[in-house]
Amino acid sequence: xxxxxxxxxxxxxxxxxxxxxxxxxxxxxxxxxxxxxxxxxxxxxxxxxxxxxxxxxxxxxxxxxxxxxxxxxxxxxxxxxxxxxxxxxxxxxxxxxxxxxxxxxxxxxxxxxxxxxxxxxxxxxxxxxxxxxxxxxxxxxxxxxxxxxxxxxxxxxxxxxxxxxxxxxxxxxxxxxxxxxxxxxxxxxxxxxxxxxxxxxxxxxxxxxxxxxxxxxxxxxxxxxxxxxxxxxxxxxxxxxxxxxxxxxxxxxxx
Amino acid sequence: xxxxxxxxxxxxxxxxxxxxxxxxxxxxxxxxxxxxxxxxxxxxxxxxxxxxxxxxxxxxxxxxxxxxxxxxxxxxxxxxxxxxxxxxxxxxxxxxxxxxxxxxxxxxxxxxxxxxxxxxxxxxxxxxxxxxxxxxxxxxxxxxxxxxxxxxxxxxxxxxxxxxxxxxxxxxxxxxxxxxxxxxxxxxxxxxxxxxxxxxxxxxxxxxxxxxxxxxxxxxxxxxxxxxxxxxxxxxxxxxxxxxxxxxxxxxxxxxxxxxxxxxxxxxxxxxxxxxxxxxxxxxxxxxxxxxxxxxxxxxxxxxxxxxxxxxxxxxxxxxxxxxxx
Numbered sequence: 001x002x003x004x005x006x007x008x009x010x011x012x013x014x015x016x017x018x019x020x021x022x023x024x025x026x027x028x029x030x031x032x033x034x035x036x037x038x039x040x041x042x043x044x045x046x047x048x049x050x051x052x053x054x055x056x057x058x059x060x061x062x063x064x065x066x067x068x069x070x071x072x073x074x075x076x077x078x079x080x081x082x083x084x085x086x087x088x089x090x091x092x093x094x095x096x097x098x099x100x101x102x103x104x105x106x107x108x109x110x111x112x113x114x115x116x117x118x119x120x121x122x123x124x125x126x127x128x129x130x131x132x133x134x135x136x137x138x139x140x141x142x143x144x145x146x147x148x149x150x151x152x153x154x155x156x157x158x159x160x161x162x163x164x165x166x167x168x169x170x171x172x173x174x175x176x177x178x179x180x181x182x183x184x185x186x187x188x189x190x191x192x193x194x195x196x197x198x199x200x201x202x203x204x205x206x207x208x209x210x211x212x213x214x215x216x217x218x219x220x221x222x223x224x225x226x227x228x229x230x231x232x233x234x235x236x237x238x239x240x241x242x243x244x245x246x247x248x249x250x251x252x253x254x255x
Numbered sequence: 256x257x258x259x260x261x262x263x264x265x266x267x268x269x270x271x272x273x274x275x276x277x278x279x280x281x282x283x284x285x286x287x288x289x290x291x292x293x294x295x296x297x298x299x300x301x302x303x304x305x306x307x308x309x310x311x312x313x314x315x316x317x318x319x320x321x322x323x324x325x326x327x328x329x330x331x332x333x334x335x336x337x338x339x340x341x342x343x344x345x346x347x348x349x350x351x352x353x354x355x356x357x358x359x360x361x362x363x364x365x366x367x368x369x370x371x372x373x374x375x376x377x378x379x380x381x382x383x384x385x386x387x388x389x390x391x392x393x394x395x396x397x398x399x400x401x402x403x404x405x406x407x408x409x410x411x412x413x414x415x416x417x418x419x420x421x422x423x424x425x426x427x428x429x430x431x432x433x434x435x436x437x438x439x440x441x442x443x444x445x446x447x448x449x450x451x452x453x454x455x456x457x458x459x460x461x462x463x464x465x466x467x468x469x470x471x472x473x474x475x476x477x478x479x480x481x482x483x484x485x486x487x488x489x490x491x492x493x494x495x496x497x498x499x500x501x502x503x504x505x506x507x508x509x510x511x512x513x514x515x516x517x518x519x520x521x522x523x524x525x526x527x528x529x530x531x532x533x534x535x536x537x538x539x540x541x542x543x544x545x546x547x548x549x550x551x552x553x554x555x556x557x558x559x560x561x562x563x564x565x566x567x568x569x570x571x572x573x574x575x576x577x578x579x580x581x
Contacts, residue, residue, distance in 0.1 A: 156503060214542040249531075255403060
């Protein structure tokens, strides 16, 4: 009996030591993982620094021919950080981006339009650039401000235009829905209500959520979408890297 | 990566509980000794492994019960045990959408014809459907064929139409057995008549199934979806069912092709093959959908990759209180 108790006690001790060893191994494993992610984070910061400083040759000269329109989507809470928005636009200007659409769901940046434009030397608002927006001076950046009303709401308004056209034609010539409700007609109707912006080639999302937050649904068929993280953590190097990666993409548009 | 270890003590005269060491992600490892003087409770931090590595954030322990396990509302032990480690039932996406990209590239890398890539893609789809059933996901929408794909070589299109028909016929029995409901969205008028009939039959046969709803987008375009919704509304306005002044976003949403499901808005969109765009898929519906771009080609997208996407989604949900539109 005593021998049995002794053996059980010994076994319990071994079991406890074993558990402690396993716990220690678990902690070590987590420590290794933490170190790995820490090093990765440092590497990203370092890469961003080297890109910004021009040490990495491939990022030095970007071929922006493919980037005709860049969209920036910012969480509405972060859009209140006007100074950071301005800094971001200044970076884009320095890189050579000529057409930028700024979007936040609640239209915070729309309301801060004048404050933003006041700090930028060479920006013009998209609506004020006139019909020939393609001929905008190369020294200027064209800025478009968008919000939720330019997304689903705009499509609804455009649809209403088409409805009225359809009802009118229906009275005159019978069933015409096949001729009225087409994608090109919807695109024309959107232009008619003032949504003339081009489809962005690249959309950068600043904020915690990895979604486009309701950006103009009609315009993002083939838009490359990149999540950049919170606006407060934005880095020039990351911006250049995102644009560089975009310039290397080859789309076949489903064909 | 998540290790489950258990070290049991032999039964003793004092009947003390066994020692257990469990992964911190799902359970709190706790030490309980055989007697009071050896009791020492350790609360371990929980670490998350992220798909996009950042500095690891050590999260606070959640409220835990007396046994050290986290509280889960409404989930039985058996249900918890069915989920892979790292996934939570309460933050599982209700609707997952997938752009199944990369079949041709997969075949090209292996020196195989494109048809092999598509067939491998069908096997991947079966695997993901099975996973969705096991994980209790309500809706899975897959982008099988877009309107732009009609521009592909005729031989390829014919093969795809044939493959689609074959896959549906072969898996019909399995759909019925697994209680899967099949819905097809897109401009099916361009599909061969035989395929249109098959689709109609399968939809009718499975319409009363109440398990996973598999929505297959064939000959689909997000812009076309919006336009056809407007066309339907126009007919209703013409017939006096709806007043012109009553037309709003909600009405358009109700007429989109995804009205075939109770949960039309995907919580998570997965696109494979490393491309970072949505390619005219569910344009209206994806406004607040979390986007996950996987570098795997679709035929290589299996359980590990799918679980990674779900874990990434749940991490974002947990941290940013993602809104659900369902």
